[in-house]
Amino acid sequence: MWSLRRWIQSAATVLSNPYVLFPFTRNLYQGKLKSVCAPGLNCYSCPAATGACPIGALQTIFANVRPSFKAGNFHIGLYVLGLLGITGSLVGRMPCAWLCPFGFLQELIHKIPSRKIEIPHWMIYIKYGFLALFVILLPLIVVDGFGYGTTWFCKYVCPAGTLEAGIPILILQPQLRELAGWLYVNKIAILALFLVLMVFIRRPFCRIVCPLGAIYSLFNKVSVFRMVHHPDKCVMCKECYNGCPMGVKFYEGANQLDCIRCLKCMQESCKFYAISYEIAGLPVQEKEGRKKAITADQV
C-alpha cells in the first residue's frame, strides 16, 4: 500500500509536468506559469514542465550578471533566492521528500531488490562544492568576450536535465540530434551512472550532488517546522536510520543537513515515541497507541 507521501510525490510529479500538448506542439510550454520556480529539481526544458527550475534560473542569472549590469537591470537572482529562502525558512528541506520528482524517482528505483550500500558520511558535503562551484562561481567568473557565462551545472552535470529534457527533446526535435556530441555523451553517462547508483544507494544524487537540496538543507536547523529528538525516550535501536530514505542517523540529532522531513522515522520506524516535530516551537507529538507499543525492555 502506498503511503500518503507516495501519493503526494506522485501528484507533485504530475503537477510539475502537466503540459500534455507537447507531443503535438513538439515544443515547451510557454505560458506565464513558467516564471514561477518549481519547489523541486524539475527541468524547465522538460517538454511537459509548466514551471521553472530554481537551479537553472539561478545559474542563468549569475551567468548573465555582467550584461545585466551593463544594461542597467541589476539582476542578481533575488527573486529566485527569495522563493527558495521563503520555502527554506518555513519547512527546510521538506520539498525534497514530498514534492521533488527527481527525489521521488530515486526512491522508486531504490526499491529494486539488491544489496544496499552505504556511502561514507563525508560525501554528503560534496553537494556544497557543486553549489559553490558549478552553480555560483563558475557561471559568475568564466565569461566570454561579451561578458556572458554559462550554466555549468546544467551543461556538465545535471542528470535530471538529461532525463527530463535531453532525451525527450531529442526525440521530439530530430534536427537537434546532429548537434549531440561529447557533451551529450557525458550527460548520458552521468545519468546512467546515477540510475545504477540509485538501485544500491539511498538517494545518491540528493545526498551527494544536488545543489537545490544543499540550499534547502542550510535552513533545517532554523526553519519554522523542525524535527525534535527525545533522548529520554530513545533506546538507540537505530530503526530510524535503517528506514530513512536519506540514511540520516536521527538518534545523533534532529534536523541534520540531510533530513528531508519525510516523517517516516516518526510515523513508521520509531516505536518509542522518541521523534516528534514542532511548528514555530509548538510541539506536535504523535498520539501514543497508533503504533504497536513496544517498551524498552522488549528490544
Next chain:
Amino acid sequence: MGQDKRKSGFLLLLLFLVVLVIGINAGEVATVWEKAVSICLACIGIG
C-alpha cells in the same frame, strides 16, 4: 535559546520576503520566464 530558535524561522521568512519583493521589482520574474520558455541547450546536453 528556545525563544531565539522560535523567532529565527520567522525572521528569515521576513528577510526572504523582502528579498523576493526586491527581485520582483527589479524585473527578475520576466528574466526567469524568458529563460524557461526556450529550450536550454545546456540542459539537454548539446551546447
